[in-house]
Amino acid sequence: MDDSDIEDTLDFVSEEFRTGTGKPENGLDVDDPALLQLRKSCRMLEAVESLQQQNGYYTVIIEASFAAIERSIQFYLQEKGYIREDEFVDHRKVYELGENAALYGSNFKDKLIRLWENNRSRTYYREGVGTEKNAILMVELA
Numbered sequence: 001m002d003d004s005d006i007e008d009t010l011d012f013v014s015e016e017f018r019t020g021t022g023k024p025e026n027g028l029d030v031d032d033p034a035l036l037q038l039r040k041s042c043r044m045l046e047a048v049e050s051l052q053q054q055n056g057y058y059t060v061i062i063e064a065s066f067a068a069i070e071r072s073i074q075f076y077l078q079e080k081g082y083i084r085e086d087e088f089v090d091h092r093k094v095y096e097l098g099e100n101a102a103l104y105g106s107n108f109k110d111k112l113i114r115l116w117e118n119n120r121s122r123t124y125y126r127e128g129v130g131t132e133k134n135a136i137l138m139v140e141l142a
Contacts, residue, residue, distance in 0.1 A: 033085030034078035041071035041142075048139055058130035065138035066120045069112075072142075073098045091116055 027043055030036050044064045051057040073094050077083045082101045092113055099109040
């Protein structure tokens with residue numbers, strides 16, 4: 001693939017994300033933006049179950065578990081009016097807002113943030129390698 005092929009593919013992908021002409025994912029066709037976050041969380045966990053049966057893919061399982069946790073918190077925040085559907089909230093802010101919404105306390109929030117900072121980013125972006133035990137525990141937490 002030369003540079004022009006890659007750029008063409010990038011343009012096609014960008015256009016499809018913008019227009020959304022393809023078939024939508026099953027189970028995500030809801031009108032309620034808060035419910036969409038919860039459904040995305042559940043779909044991620046369904047995918048995780050499938051990957052667990054294939055024995056491996058620990059990095060993907062860990063990543064999806066973190067994403068499912070955040071989506072679940074975002075569901076609560078949107079459902080209770082703490083954030084709007086079009087409001088972008090980064091990882092750390094999701095955990096902080098969960099505390100502000102009395103979903104959990106300060107100690108739990110701090111533990112979530114440390115888990116995300118020290119392990120999710122380490123496993124996903126840096127030198128860390130996910131293990132089976134990491135993956136099992138993250139799914140349990142999610």
